[in-house]
Amino acid sequence: MYTGPKLKSEDLKFGYDTGYGVLSNHATSRFYPGEPTVNYTTDSPTGGGWAGGHDVIDSDTKTFKFKVQNFTANPGAGWRAFTWDMTSHAGSAVTISATFEYAGPVGQMAWVMIGQTNTGSGNSSGAGQYLGYSASSERYQKTTETKERISWSGTIGSGGSANQPSGHIGITVWINNGVATGFGNYDSYIVMSDIQIEKKAHATPFVNGTRSSTQGLIDLKRTTSIDVSNASFDSTGQLEFDGTDDEIQLASNDWNKVNTVTVEAVVLIKGTPIDGNSYHVVAQKNGAYSGGAVYGIRIGSNNIPYGTFSKGTSSSETHVDTVSGTAMTANKYYHLVYTRRVGESVFYQNGEGINSATGSNDAILNNTSTVTIGQGDGRQLYGNIPVLKIYDVVLSAAEIKQNYNAYKNRFNI
Numbered sequence: 001m002y003t004g005p006k007l008k009s010e011d012l013k014f015g016y017d018t019g020y021g022v023l024s025n026h027a028t029s030r031f032y033p034g035e036p037t038v039n040y041t042t043d044s045p046t047g048g049g050w051a052g053g054h055d056v057i058d059s060d061t062k063t064f065k066f067k068v069q070n071f072t073a074n075p076g077a078g079w080r081a082f083t084w085d086m087t088s089h090a091g092s093a094v095t096i097s098a099t100f101e102y103a104g105p106v107g108q109m110a111w112v113m114i115g116q117t118n119t120g121s122g123n124s125s126g127a128g129q130y131l132g133y134s135a136s137s138e139r140y141q142k143t144t145e146t147k148e149r150i151s152w153s154g155t156i157g158s159g160g161s162a163n164q165p166s167g168h169i170g171i172t173v174w175i176n177n178g179v180a181t182g183f184g185n186y187d188s189y190i191v192m193s194d195i196q197i198e199k200k201a202h203a204t205p206f207v208n209g210t211r212s213s214t215q216g217l218i219d220l221k222r223t224t225s226i227d228v229s230n231a232s233f234d235s236t237g238q239l240e241f242d243g244t245d246d247e248i249q250l251a252s253n254d255w256n257k258v259n260t261v262t263v264e265a266v267v268l269i270k271g272t273p274i275d276g277n278s279y280h281v282v283a284q285k286n287g288a289y290s291g292g293a294v295y296g297i298r299i300g301s302n303n304i305p306y307g308t309f310s311k312g313t314s315s316s317e318t319h320v321d322t323v324s325g326t327a328m329t330a331n332k333y334y335h336l337v338y339t340r341r342v343g344e345s346v347f348y349q350n351g352e353g354i355n356s357a358t359g360s361n362d363a364i365l366n367n368t369s370t371v372t373i374g375q376g377d378g379r380q381l382y383g384n385i386p387v388l389k390i391y392d393v394v395l396s397a398a399e400i401k402q403n404y405n406a407y408k409n410r411f412n413i
Contacts, residue, residue, distance in 0.1 A: 007406045014250065014371075015220035015389035018239050021410040026097065026149045026194075026205055031218040034205035035233045040197040045082040045170060048128020051180075052080035060208050063101075063193035068175045071188075075107065075177040078188075081128045083117055083170030084197055090158035096169050097151035097203040098195040100142060107178035107188035115139030115152040117168045119159050126159060126166020138165055149194075151203040169197050202235045220389070224250055231374065243273065243280075243382025247375035260341045262395045263297050263307070264403065266387040266411055268333045272301055273382060282336065283388055284376035286369050296376060297338050303328045307338025307347045323357050325349035333384075333411035335404045339394045346394075350413055351404030353397055386411075 019032045028034050043056045051070035057063040064082075071078040086094060096114050103109040116138045117129035131139045140152040157165025171192065178188035194206035204211075213229035217239065231239055231246045241247070265282050273280050282305075284296030294310045306324040323345045328334055337348040346356040373388055374381040387407065395403075407413065 007403055011391045011393040012221060013390050013392050014224050016217050016226060016387070017220065018217065018386045020238055020384075020386035026099075026151075026203060028205040031220055033211060033216055033218070034207070035200075035237045036211050036213045036216045036228065037196075037198045037200060037204045037207060038210050039207050040086060040199075041084060041195045045084055046127045046168070047080060047082055049080040049130055049172070050078040052078075054082055057191065058193075061193050061206070062195040062208060063191065064195065065104075065189050065191050066171065066173050067187050067189040068107075068173060068178055069187065070180045071107075071175070071178045074179050076180070077110070077174065077176050078178055078180075079130065079132075079172060079174040081117065081130055081170060081172040083126075083128055083168040085127060085167065086156050086169050086197065087158060087167035089156050089199055090167055092156050092199045093153070093201040094156045094169060094197065095151055095153040095200050095203050096171075096195070096197045097149065097206075098171070098192045099147065099149045100145075101147055101191040101193050103145045103191075104187060104189040107175040109145055109190055110174040110176045111141050111143045112174075112190060112192075113139045113141045113172045114150060114170070116154055116157060117166045117170070119162055119164050119166045126157075126168040128170075129166065129168065131170075131172035133163075134165070153201055153203070156199075171195075202237060204237045226250070238384065238386065240384050241374035241381040243270070243380050246380060248373040249375075250371040250373070260392065260394045261295065261339070262389075262391040262393065262400075263295070263338045264387075264389040264391070264395075264400075265297060265336050265385055266333055266407055266413075267297075267299070267305070267328075267336055267381075267383060267385055269299060269303065269328055269330055269381070269383040271330050271382055272303065273379065279379055280381040280383070281372070281374065281376035281379050282381060282385060283371065283373045283390070285371050286376055295338075295340055296371075297336055298376075298379075299328065299381075300324075303330070305334070305336050305347070305349065307340070307345055309340050309345055321345045321357050323347035323355040325354045333413050335407055335411075335413055337395070337400050337403075339400075341394045348397075348400050348404075351401045351408070353400075 052068040055065040068078045113131040117126040119126045175188040217226045280299040282297040299305045309321040339346045
């Protein structure tokens with residue numbers, strides 16, 4: 001049941017929402033499956049240690065039963081390791097993440113570790129090696145049987161001399177009070193799901209296989225492809241723009257060719273524009289001025305946001321309407337909205353109409369060029385845009401206030 005403030009959704013032509021403030025590194029939504037990645041987990045880990053094995057409960061979710069079947073006594077203690085060989089990617093960042101589901105009824109799980117094994121005299125390659133031999137920085141240990149998503153991040157080793165990170169990434173489980181096979185038809189085990197090994201310095205939501213650059217962020221209208229291959233992501237898996245070369249470029253669509261428009265964004269800037277740029281671009285419709293127009297939201301080098309509309313010949317801008325807000329503080333989120341109809345532009349900041357202008361009577365119509373996000377005219381945004389929406393109507397002040405109220409608590413505006 002919906003219990004929060006409502007968002008204006010009618011007349012929306014394009015939009016995205018990364019789930020900032022709602023989703024974690026491990027959670028997905030319909031419209032933000034997560035940062036593009038490749039999961040290198042297969043159904044066939046290498047086992048090592050005391051006798052045991054693994055069952056693939058569900059390949060699609062990489063859910064395994066990891067079993068220990070031999071112990072020091074009956075009952076007694078025992079361990080087994082399960083690893084995946086990543087040595088061909090030596091030197092790359094790596095993260096393994098998994099959900100501990102539950103432990104079996106026979107014996108007691110003392111702990112489970114995930115991370116990277118060391119090379120050792122008993123197993124020079126490190127495959128199936130005991131994670132307890134690894135440095136503490138090379139592993140994460142869980143000692144409770146509660147369901148939990150856990151992860152470890154590091155750098156893939158290449159083996160070599162003894163006691164070095166081996167490049168084998170995986171899991172070790174230790175069971176106390178287990179009963180060995182042959183002394184009863186028992187298995188001591190744990191179940192783990194959504195196991196993911198990826199070449200990143202942080203975890204991203206689980207995917208079975210590959211999540212491509214066009215599958216990570218989905219248009220709220222499901223009509224426009226969003227390619228994030230030229231954008232960056234922070235340590236929480238959230239979209240960000242580095243101020244140098246990051247952008248999202250959208251192909252021309254029918255919603256580009258309108259006479260009325262509203263551009264809405266939730267924006268954080270991390271500082272003044274990089275490389276001496278005179279302004280940041282949040283989102284902008286680009287192209288030659290002749291026969292169309294350029295419009296969008298920018299932020300000046302003085303951190304003052306503004307909406308802009310320009311139209312003229314192919315060589316010059318003959319009509320320019322600009323409406324400004326008030327100076328933004330770095331590392332704080334703001335709700336910015338620019339509306340344009342023939343002869344009038346209005347700029348809203350945090351739900352309030354800040355400035356309006358009655359200027360040129362030029363229409364936006366007929367410009368079929370692209371829309372760029374986080375970049376325009378060679379000026380890149382240095383910050384985050386977790387929400388962006390474009391409507392083909394001018395939203396009313398009440399509708400803009402409604403949207404602001406829906407976002408303000410989530411972004412601590």
